[in-house]
Amino acid sequence: SQQGEEDPQALSIQEGENATMNCSYKTSINNLQWYRQNSGRGLVHLILIRSNEREKHSGRLRVTLDTSKKSSSLLITASRAADTASYFCATNEKGSGNTGKLIFGQGTTLQVKP
Amino acid sequence: GAGVSQSPSNKVTEKGKDVELRCDPISGHTALYWYRQRLGQGLEFLIYFQGNSAPDKSGLPSDRFSAERTGESVSTLTIQRTQQEDSAVYLCASSLWSGGSYEQYFGPGTRLTVT
Numbered sequence: 001s002q003q004g005e006e007d008p009q010a011l012s013i014q015e016g017e018n019a020t021m022n023c024s025y026k027t028s029i030n031n032l033q034w035y036r037q038n039s040g041r042g043l044v045h046l047i048l049i050r051s052n053e054r055e056k057h058s059g060r061l062r063v064t065l066d067t068s069k070k071s072s073s074l075l076i077t078a079s080r081a082a083d084t085a086s087y088f089c090a091t092n093e094k095g096s097g098n099t100g101k102l103i104f105g106q107g108t109t110l111q112v113k114p
Numbered sequence: 115g116a117g118v119s120q121s122p123s124n125k126v127t128e129k130g131k132d133v134e135l136r137c138d139p140i141s142g143h144t145a146l147y148w149y150r151q152r153l154g155q156g157l158e159f160l161i162y163f164q165g166n167s168a169p170d171k172s173g174l175p176s177d178r179f180s181a182e183r184t185g186e187s188v189s190t191l192t193i194q195r196t197q198q199e200d201s202a203v204y205l206c207a208s209s210l211w212s213g214g215s216y217e218q219y220f221g222p223g224t225r226l227t228v229t
Binding site: 042107 | 149155156170172173205211217219220221222223
């Protein structure tokens with residue numbers, strides 16, 4: 001079953017602009033992760049934010065987590081054409097038996113135009 | 115070092131036939147996961163292996179699906195009597211340790227087409 005719902009489903013921006021993607025989920029989580037998928041490199045882990053964290057940065061990526069609203073956002077600053085890909089949020093649910101099992105959202109397709 | 119590898123990269127099979135998909139995880143990774151991704155969709159969890167513990171099979175969609183793992187190495191996902199709705203990309207991932215605190219490294223996937 002899919003837990004995450006991502007918004008928007010598709011996003012098209014110009015190079016240099018910022019891109020924001022949102023993810024909502026339904027259950028209590030241990031952590032939330034963002035992954036990027038493109039045809040060239042497959043699925044790649046971007047960043048992990050734990051349930052007791054509110055914000056995390058990695059290079060041009062900024063992730064926020066609001067557990068009261070069960071939502072997260074991924075901000076990509078100063079986008080590049082190479083950022084064109086699909087972005088997925090994935091949650092590790094509490095009560096998942098201390099496994100790494102992830103529940104993925106449907107993804108946001110980002111197109112960055114040069 | 116070598117990443118997660120999967121074989122075959124593409125598989126076309128006739129409805130009703132059995133297929134076997136292979137995953138070689140990163141050496142030393144104790145946790146291994148199988149996911150399925152239908153066209154334009156997110157990933158669906160299928161099964162998880164961690165060391166010698168009993169696998170978590172909660173995501174397997176039917177008893178036609180099964181998976182095995184030899185120790186902490188190769189895993190095979192078997193789909194018996196394939197149906198057209200089994201057509202998807204099957205992705206394998208491994209991580210250093212379970213519990214969700216370590217990132218999962220994904221293989222390139224096997225694209226399965228059932229005709």
